[in-house]
Amino acid sequence: MRRTSFDSMPCPIARSLERVGEWWSILILRDAFAGLTRFEEFQDSLGIAPNMLTRRLTALVEDGLLERRRYSERPPRHEYVLTERGRDFRPVLLAMMAWGNRHFAPEGASVQLVDARTGTPAEPVLVDRASGRPITGPDFVIAPGPAAGEATRRRLARRGSPDSAKDAS
Incomplete structure (x- = not known):
């Protein structure tokens, strides 16, 4: 089953979920903030399958939250460090x-x-x-921003609902 991509949605929450909405990604970032950088450290901390960890690290690098740096030539080994975008999380x-x-x-x-x-x-x-x-x-x-489309403007115009004053997104 293919999952829906949120990348083209105009909502900043949806676009953020496209990058970090998978729970392993958030836990990897948590561990990166705790100082973990190496594949084995993430795997030991999370108990995650190596193939899944490889996919999640690759995605976090592609999305600019982590940077992959070589720390050993022989054998080739890499570490993963937070980027500015990652630190902003x-x-x-x-x-x-x-x-x-x-x-x-x-x-x-x-x-x-x-x-x-x-x-x-x-x-x-x-x-x-x-x-x-x-x-x-x-x-x-929450109010429409300068780039808001008509659908976003309509959705946010419903401010009369009881929870609208409590909304954070």
């Missing part, structure tokens, strides 16, 4: 971690974000860069 991972801890960890957090100096737990929030205000509630809404 960090806030998404932190938000997913906080969301998962809040809603799916009844036993408590197994991993958490902490202040590096004090060890105090931190809770990530999305803020507007210009004003510094947290992006919550009815103060911020």
